[in-house]
Amino acid sequence: MLKRLKSGTKTRFKKTDFNSFLFFLFFAIVIWIFVQFSKQYDEILSVPVEYTNVPPDKLLKEDKPESVELRMQDNGFNLAWFSLFPPTLTLDVSKANEENGKLVYVIDQNRSEILNQLRIDFDDSKFLRDAIVIGFEQKQEKKLPVKSKIDIAYAPGYSAVEDLRISPDSIRVSGPDNILDTLSALYTFSLELTKVKEDVTGSVPIDTTALPNVTLYRKRVNYSVDVEKFTEGNVQVPIELINVPPELNVVIFPKETVLFFQVNLKDFNKVTASDFRVVANFKNVRGNQDFLIPEVVQKPEFTSNIRLNEKRIQFIIKK
Numbered sequence: 001m002l003k004r005l006k007s008g009t010k011t012r013f014k015k016t017d018f019n020s021f022l023f024f025l026f027f028a029i030v031i032w033i034f035v036q037f038s039k040q041y042d043e044i045l046s047v048p049v050e051y052t053n054v055p056p057d058k059l060l061k062e063d064k065p066e067s068v069e070l071r072m073q074d075n076g077f078n079l080a081w082f083s084l085f086p087p088t089l090t091l092d093v094s095k096a097n098e099e100n101g102k103l104v105y106v107i108d109q110n111r112s113e114i115l116n117q118l119r120i121d122f123d124d125s126k127f128l129r130d131a132i133v134i135g136f137e138q139k140q141e142k143k144l145p146v147k148s149k150i151d152i153a154y155a156p157g158y159s160a161v162e163d164l165r166i167s168p169d170s171i172r173v174s175g176p177d178n179i180l181d182t183l184s185a186l187y188t189f190s191l192e193l194t195k196v197k198e199d200v201t202g203s204v205p206i207d208t209t210a211l212p213n214v215t216l217y218r219k220r221v222n223y224s225v226d227v228e229k230f231t232e233g234n235v236q237v238p239i240e241l242i243n244v245p246p247e248l249n250v251v252i253f254p255k256e257t258v259l260f261f262q263v264n265l266k267d268f269n270k271v272t273a274s275d276f277r278v279v280a281n282f283k284n285v286r287g288n289q290d291f292l293i294p295e296v297v298q299k300p301e302f303t304s305n306i307r308l309n310e311k312r313i314q315f316i317i318k319k
Contacts, residue, residue: 044071044128047086047118051134053094056215057174058103060093061135069128072120087118096134103134139174139215144183146171146221149190150204154227155197159262159304161226168221171206175214183214188221200225228264232305235259235273239294239313243283249318252280257294258309267302275300280313290314 046067054060068089095110096103107114107127146166154160171186188204201224206216237259244250259276277298284292291312299306 042071043083044069045083045086046070048088049132050088050090051093052090053092055094056217057139057141058093058136059139059176059213060103061137064134065132068132070118070120070125071128072125089114089117091132093134103136105132105134107131137176140177140180141172141174142180142183143170143172144186145169146186146188146206148188148204148221148223149207150188150223151190151192152196152200152225153192153194155195157229157231158197158227159230159264161228161264161302164223164225166221166223168218171221172217173211173214174217175211179212179214183211186216188223196227197229199227228266230262230264230304231268232260232262233268233271234261235271235276237273237276237278239310240277240279241282241292241315242279243281245282250282250315251318252292252313252315254310254313257313259296260305260307260309261299261303262305263300263303267300271300271303275303278308280315282315290316 047070048067049065051060051064091105092110092113093103093105096105098104107130146169148164148166150164152160152164166188173180173183173186187207189207191204193200201222203220203222205220206218208214208216208219235258236256238256239252239254241250241252257278259273259278261271261276263271275298276296278294279297280292280294282292291314294308294310294313296306296308
C-alpha cells in the first residue's frame with residue numbers, strides 16, 4: 001500500500017510539472033510575439049487599386065496597374081493587419097493629367113484624398129512611384145436617336161392628344177469605332193402603362209445590356225403624353241372622283257360615305273363635313289377591276305382613328 005501511495009504521488013507531480021511547463025511556454029511565446037510585433041518595421045506592401053469617374057470619351061486599357069506598392073514604417077501589428085486586410089485605393093481618373101497619350105495620376109497632388117481612404121501617415125509611408133500611369137484608348141463619339149419601348153393602354157373613352165414625347169430624343173455616346181458603326185439607335189427598357197386616363201410623365205433608363213464598352217452621356221430619358229377623354233363622331237362626306245380620262249364618262253355609287261372619327265370632347269363641335277376630303281382615284285384601276293378604294297386625303301389635325309363606312313366604291317363607264 002505504501003508503494004502505491006508513493007507511485008501515485010510521483011504521477012501527480014509529473015502531470016503538474018508538465019502542465020506548468022506548457023503554461024509558461026505559451027506565456028513566453030505570447031510575450032515574445034507581443035514584443036516582436038511592437039517593434040517598428042519597414043515593409044513594402046501592395047495596395048489594390050480601383051478606378052472611378054473615367055472620362056466618357058476614354059476607355060482604360062486592360063493592362064492598367066491593378067495595385068501600387070507602398071513602403072510603410074509602423075509597428076508589426078499595424079503592418080500585419082494592413083497586409084492581411086489591405087484597403088482598396090479608389091482613384092478618381094478625372095483628376096489625372098493627360099500626358100503623351102497617357103493618363104497620369106500624381107499621388108502628391110491627391111495626398112489628402114489618399115490619406116482619407118487608406119488612413120495612413122504620409123510622414124512614415126511613401127509610395128514607390130510618384131505617379132500612376134494609366135494607358136487608355138480614345139473613344140469616338142456619335143449621336144443616336146432614342147426609341148421608346150413604352151406601351152400605353154388607355155382606359156375606355158380616353159386616348160392621347162398626340163404621340164408620346166421623349167426628351168431628349170437623341171443621346172451622345174462614345175466607344176470603339178467597330179461598335180459605334182453597328183449602332184443606329186438607342187432603346188429604352190420596356191415599360192407598360194395600363195388603364196391610362198390622365199396625363200403621363202416619367203423617366204425610363206436606356207437599355208445598355210447589349211452595349212459593351214459604350215459610354216452614354218445620359219442614361220435616362222423623360223417621357224410624357226397628354227391624355228384626354230375622347231368621343232366618336234361621324235359625318236356624311238361626298239366622294240370625289242379624280243384622274244378620270246377626258247374621253248370617259250365614269251359614274252360611281254355611292255356618291256357619299258359615312259366617315260367616322262375620334263376627337264376629344266372639347267373639340268367635338270368644331271368638326272364639320274367640309275373639314276374632310278375623300279377621293280376615289282381612277283388611276284388605280286387595274287385590268288377588269290370594277291371598283292375603287294376610297295381614301296381620306298384631308299382631315300383636321302385634332303381628329304384620329306378615321307375610318308369609312310364604304311370600303312369599296314363601284315363604278316360604271318357610260319358610253
